[in-house]
Amino acid sequence: MATTLLILHGLVAVALIGAITHQTLAICARPSGKPLSFFGRFRAVPGAGFTNAIVVLYLISTLLGAVVYLYFKIDVQPILERDRHWHALGFFDLKEDFAAIGLGILPAYWFGWRQPVGSHCRQMRIALTLLLAFIVWWSFLIGHVTNNIRGFGW
Amino acid sequence: MFISALRRFAFAYGAAFAFFYVVARARGLALFTVYPAQGIVLLGTHRSRDVADPVLDFLAPEMYWYGWSASAAIGALAIGLVAALLPDRLCWLWALCAWLVPSMAIIACVHLTMPWFRL
Numbered sequence: 001m002a003t004t005l006l007i008l009h010g011l012v013a014v015a016l017i018g019a020i021t022h023q024t025l026a027i028c029a030r031p032s033g034k035p036l037s038f039f040g041r042f043r044a045v046p047g048a049g050f051t052n053a054i055v056v057l058y059l060i061s062t063l064l065g066a067v068v069y070l071y072f073k074i075d076v077q078p079i080l081e082r083d084r085h086w087h088a089l090g091f092f093d094l095k096e097d098f099a100a101i102g103l104g105i106l107p108a109y110w111f112g113w114r115q116p117v118g119s120h121c122r123q124m125r126i127a128l129t130l131l132l133a134f135i136v137w138w139s140f141l142i143g144h145v146t147n148n149i150r151g152f153g154w
Numbered sequence: 155m156f157i158s159a160l161r162r163f164a165f166a167y168g169a170a171f172a173f174f175y176v177v178a179r180a181r182g183l184a185l186f187t188v189y190p191a192q193g194i195v196l197l198g199t200h201r202s203r204d205v206a207d208p209v210l211d212f213l214a215p216e217m218y219w220y221g222w223s224a225s226a227a228i229g230a231l232a233i234g235l236v237a238a239l240l241p242d243r244l245c246w247l248w249a250l251c252a253w254l255v256p257s258m259a260i261i262a263c264v265h266l267t268m269p270w271f272r273l
Binding site: 066069070071073074077078084086087089090093094096097098100101103104105106107108109110111112121123124127128131134 | 169179191215219226249267
C-alpha cells in the first residue's frame, strides 16, 4: 500500500514539476529571438493555462505526501536516525515546512493568476510563482534523495 | 464586491498561514498530535518522552506537522476573514504580504531546522 502511494505521489509530483516549470519560465523569460529552439518553445506557453492544473496537482500531491508521511515516520525515520542521516532528516523537515507554506499560498497564487495583466498584482504573481516553483523543486529533489538514500552513500 | 473580498481573504490567508506556521513550529503549538504507530490522535501538543523513558521514544514516535498546519490554518482563517471585511484600498498591502511573509517564513524554517545540521 505504502509503495503504491509513494509511486503515485512521485508520478503526480512529476506532472506538477513539469507544469510549474513551464509556467515559471513563461513568466520570467518572455519568448524572444529563437522561437523554434527547445527553450523557446518550452517557455512560449500561456502561463495562466497551467494555474488550475498546478493547484489541483499540488493538492493531490500534498494529500498523498501526508498519507505516505505516516509510513515514513514509522518505518523509515528510525532507520535514518539509526544510520545517523541527520542532514537528510533536516532536509526532509524543510520539505514538510515548505510544503505546508506552499499549501497556504495556493489561494493567493490562484487569485494572482486571475488578475488582468498589468495590474498591481503582477509582482505578486511572479513572486508567488517563483516561490511555489522553489517549493515544488525542493520537495521533489529531497523526496527523491530520501527515497534512494542508501544508493547515495551519504 | 464579493470577488474582491474573496481576493483579500486569499492574500491575507497566504501571509497569515506562513506566519502562524512558523509561530506554531517555533513554539510547538500543534492543534493535535498524531501517534502513527498506535493510530492515536491527541488534542494539543504531547511528547511521549514526557511520560515515558526517552530511550523508548522510538516506540511511540509523535508527529506534529499535521497539528502545526491545522493551527496555522485556523489562525490564517481568522486573519483572512478580518482582511475580507477591510476596505479594498488596502489590497496592495495584502498582495505584498502574500509573497513577502511566506518568503520570510521559509528563511525562518531554515533557521529552525539548523539543529539537524549541527549533529
